[in-house]
Amino acid sequence: MAQLKNEVSRENMFHEDYPYRSSGSVVVTDYFVGVACMFPETELTGPDPFIVEIGFNDGVMLSFVADNGIRHLGVELLGGAAEVASRKGIRVPTDFFPESSGAEIADAEDTADVIYAATRCAIFRTWTPCSPA
Numbered sequence: 001m002a003q004l005k006n007e008v009s010r011e012n013m014f015h016e017d018y019p020y021r022s023s024g025s026v027v028v029t030d031y032f033v034g035v036a037c038m039f040p041e042t043e044l045t046g047p048d049p050f051i052v053e054i055g056f057n058d059g060v061m062l063s064f065v066a067d068n069g070i071r072h073l074g075v076e077l078l079g080g081a082a083e084v085a086s087r088k089g090i091r092v093p094t095d096f097f098p099e100s101s102g103a104e105i106a107d108a109e110d111t112a113d114v115i116y117a118a119t120r121c122a123i124f125r126t127w128t129p130c131s132p133a
Contacts, residue, residue, distance in 0.1 A: 059085030
């Protein structure tokens with residue numbers, strides 16, 4: 001594993017034309033569909049379950065969730081990827097998820113049963129691990 005000594009700005013790293021799409025990889029797609037299959041059996045079992053995925057790219061996991069009628073919201077900083085996901089029927093606001101967005105989502109949607117962020121640890125400047133409690 002390597003680490004850059006200097007931080008690359010998120011504007012330079014994650015821009016509108018960012019080319020990677022999760023659905024372009026069979027391995028990645030299979031992984032996220034497997035994760036999505038698990039949630040209705042474990043975490044999304046109550047009435048009107050709600051899941052938020054942060055950094056969902058083109059919506060591989062949320063496509064399965066949406067197809068199964070589960071209330072969802074995807075938060076993605078890559079406008080092009082979010083647009084692809086939106087065309088698949090995934091609910092998407094297109095901001096970088098500042099602190100105010102979390103409060104706005106909670107006010108508009110209620111509390112999420114699951115907040116999933118598989119690949120976003122790398123883009124936060126500071127990171128405080130969550131307590132298992």
